[in-house]
Amino acid sequence: MSTSMGRSAVMPLLQIDGLSIPIPGGGDRPFAVHDIHLTLQAGEILCVVGESGSGKSMSANAVMGLLPSYMQPSAGRILFQGRDLLCMAESELRKLRGSAIGMIFQEPLSALNPLMRVGDQIAEVLHVHGITDPAQVERRVLELIAYVGLPDPALIRHAYPFRLSGGQRQRVMIAMALALEPSVLIADEPTTALDVTTQAQILALIRSIQRSGADGKAGMGVMFITHDFGVVAEIADRVAVMEKGVLIEVGSAQQVLNAPRYPYTQRLIAAVPRRRTDARSAVAASAPVLEVRNLCKTYDADGGWFRKKRAVKAVDGVSFSVRRGETLGIVGESGSGKSTIGKCLLKLIDIDGGEILFNGRDIAALTPRQFRPMRKDMQMIFQDPFASLNPRHTVGRIVSDGPLANGKTRPEAQARARELLALVGLDASSFERYPNEFSGGQRQRVGIARALALDPQVLVADESVSALDVSVQAQVLALLHDLQQRLRIALVFITHDLRVAAQICDSVLVMHQGQVVERGSPREIFDRPQHLYTRRLIAAVPGQHWNPTGGAGAERAA
Structure with missing residues (x-):
């Protein structure tokens, strides 16, 4: 692909000039975006990065004319091929959406x-x-x-x-x-929460489209919105960094990734998951708190009108053990059986074979009534905190309901809830607020507090950081690691992000089609992968040739 050199002399395909969008009264700041200046050239991929609430998606929606009625631009222009989109009637915009x-x-x-x-x-x-x-x-x-x-x-x-x-x-x-073969393509977090292999395929597809266009002609400009710097290193020509509605840094991918000028950009890059260089504290050689032997779970898949029903082995003969204070990572693509294992461990679904030993006792054979007293010792942090928190209950009630159901008095349960909210980094006012009043990272912290409310011995984290910004992700991972070490919890960490697994896990299982195809320490898995599937997963991690500490170049291969 051609580089962006010499493009300044050509009229930009898309130009955002001084855009400001005020937030109605009561917001945490006066503007969703303020005085934004951006250009997108034909044949260029511009990555717009920043945390949630930085104004990335708001800027994209302004280009598309999809802002809500109560949030309209108060200043600026958005020029597409020289025409101001903000001055167009809805009927004109409708003709451009999709076609141009x-x-x-x-x-x-x-x-x-x-x-x-x-x-x-x-x-x-x-x-x-x-x-x-x-x-x-x-x-x-x-x-x-x-x-x-x-x-x-x-x-x-x-x-x-x-x-x-x-x-x-x-x-x-x-x-x-x-x-309709548009001239501009806006991609708003199109690979968030996808497996690394699927993400790699989508990125390769977007690169291919941008190089040639859907009709074989060069010139499509792509505005790619993301919080993943690995993705930025993989595909970007230029990078724009936004913080709280303000554009703070714009430059080539090489410059922004390897020599960021502003502290905020430096903090974002520092938060990118990477292999640990410091040694983790040794896990005591004690008996496993959780041991799984030959676990099996089969689903009957509906074949539809023209296909027969078929049995799908979601988990096929999986065995592992976890000690107190240890983190076991389970990695693999969607459909590999990771989340099914998590549900089996907590008896949210029945198993078809095998044993699940908790402190030496097989809980797989227990009835729901027999298992109920033990449920408090095994808790789960769910992937989507918004879907797993009751929107009609305050955070204080959400966190204190578990202790109340297990015999604590209301004052004791509420005191414990306040203590846990402080422990996970939320202020005292959080107790009386509802889930919709929090950001994604804050809601995940509420989910962690709820999981810790009953002092569990085993914590299962199911894709608990997959959709979070890198900075929030780093905070949640640090929090989990700190709590685990202080409370000596056995942590089963389910993820498709191999970078995260390499950062926090003591040992890793690689799952493929319901089976464990490889196991070992992060160093063994990532430095000396034995199985072809593991090698494919590692090869698909975006930004392979970019060192977040400023080593290898960020430019993607031509």
Whole structure:
């Protein structure tokens, strides 16, 4: 791909000039974005990075004309091919959306209509822009499905979104965004929470599209919004860093990644997960608090009208043990069986075979009534804290309900809740607030406090940091490590992010299709991987050739 050298002499494809969007009264700051100046050239990938609330997505929504009615720009211009989008009527903007400016949204499952087949949703983009000939629409839909790398287009076009994996749904969103060959593509966190292999495929697809365009012509500009600096190192030509609605640094990927000028950028890069260089405190050679022997779990998959039902071995003969104060990482792609193991450990689902020994007692054979007194000793931090917290209860009630149900008096339970909220870094006012009043990282801290409320011996963390900003992720990981060492908790850490596993785990299991294909220390797994699948996972981690401490160059290969 051509570099950005010499582009300044060419009119930008997209120019944001002095954009300010005020926040209605009561917000934590006066502006969602303030006096933003950005340019996007044809044939360029501009990565916009920053924490949640920095204004990244707000800027993208302003370009698309998708801001809520109560948050409208108070100053500035957004010029697309010399025309100010902020001065256009809604009817004019509607013609540009999809045809000239496409957008890939962050969460495809919520962006796609669950009641429409994916082929019909791609066709709808064509219909809205005046392409109604059935044969032409059919041909274009199949062409797009094949173009984004989905298998068997004639079959998959009839699938509903819930039938597809996360990566496949994201590819459908990309097909919709490219349907009319736009000049500008805005990708809002398109790889957040995806497996490393799926993420690598999506990034390669976006690079390929940006290089050639959907119609074989060069010139598509991509604004890629992300909080993952590994992704930035992989694909960016230029990088713009935002903090609390203000653009604080813009430069080439080489400059921003390897020689950041501003403390905020330096802190973000310092928070990128990396291999530990200091030795972890040794785990006492004691009997395992949790031991799993030959665990098996099979699901019966519905085959639909034209396919037979089939048995899927989600967990197939898995064995491991964890001692107090030890962190066991379980890594693998979606569908590898990681989360199923977590649910089995806490008896949230029944197993089909094997033993789960907690302090030497097989809990797999216990009835729910027999297991109930032991449930307090095994707790879980769920992947999505917003979905796992009751929106109608205050945080104080959420954290204190467990102790109350296990015999504590209300004053004792509330005192314990306040103590735990302070322990996880939340202020005293959090006790009376509701989950919707917190950021994602703060809600995850509430989930940790709730899990600790009953003084568990085993803590299962299921993708507990996968969708968090790097800085918030670093804080939560440091908190988990600190609490685990102080309280001597056995931690089972389920993740698809190998960088996180390398940072916090004492030992790692690599899962593939329900089986453990490799196990060992992080050093053994990441320095000397034996299994081909493990090597593929490690090779797919974005930013392989970028050293966050400022070593290897950040420029991606041509």
